[in-house]
Amino acid sequence: MPNETIVHVVDDDLAVRxxxxxxxxxxGLPVRLHESASAFLETVAAPSGCIVTDVRMPGMDGIEFLRHLRERGFGIPVIVMTGHADVPMAVEAMKEGALDFIEKPFDDDLFLAAVRSALQVRERLAERDAQAAELQARLDGLSERERQVLEGLVAGKANKVIGYDLDISPRTVEIYRANVMTKMQAGSLSELVRMALQAGVDSGSQAPAP
Structure with a gap:
């Protein structure tokens, strides 16, 4: 199975692990065991899949663990396991970014359902990241002038206005616009604008290129 399906279990209790x-x-789910949050952070450089962790552990507890994950930019779904008395900690964990929490003792089917849900979330995040990277690559392939025309389109400007802003003819704007559509692989103007907004293209004013 691909690495994205790995379930990392972080718990100080050997029997639980x-x-x-x-x-x-x-x-059929690959699993990797970690005896503490510190051990996970020391040995896993680029985690994939999801994490299942106890909220109350000696040393670094689940809350601090979540904070370290966020500080390192690890966008991995985390399920927190908690005893009944630790539900307030579990709620705090969710505020710190945990996807879900389950109370011990828990039903096996409930646990597996939570894990599969977390893995699906991770898969969607991976797809989103891949799409964002692809969009950025397409944007990077635009020339300076093409980028300026795209910004004008995102701002809702007509070809004539864009041409005036950039000191070029409306016909030349049309040519650049066609090039942008091709390079961005957009089938329509609305799709192009949606892509640009998704990629965070600035719709500010366009200054004439030198």
Whole structure:
């Protein structure tokens, strides 16, 4: 299976780690075990899949663990396991970015459903990141003038106005616009504008290129 499906179990209790490892493996889900949050952070440079962690652990607890994950820019879904008395901590964990929390003792099916949901979230995030990277690559392929024309289109300006702003003819704007459509692989103006907005293109004024 691809690395994206790895389930990282972070818990100081060996019995819990072994039990969850057996359960996940029985469902065909690759699992990696970590005895503490610190051990995870020391050994995993680019985590994929999802994390299942106890909220209350010696040393670095689940809340601090989540903060470290966020500081490092790890956009990996995290499921927090908690005892009944620790529900307030679990709620705090969700405020810190945890995707979900489940109370111990939990039903196996409930646990597996939460893990699969987290993996699906990760898959969607990966697809979104790939799409964003592809859009950025297309934008990077535009010339300075093409980028200026695109910004004018995003601002809702007509070819005539864009031409005036850039000191070029409306016909030349049409040529640049066609080039932009081709390079951005947009089938319509609305699709082009949607792509540009998704990529964060600034719709500010266009100054004439030198």
């Amino acid at each position: 072994q039990s969850l490892s057996f359960l996940l493996a029985s469902e």
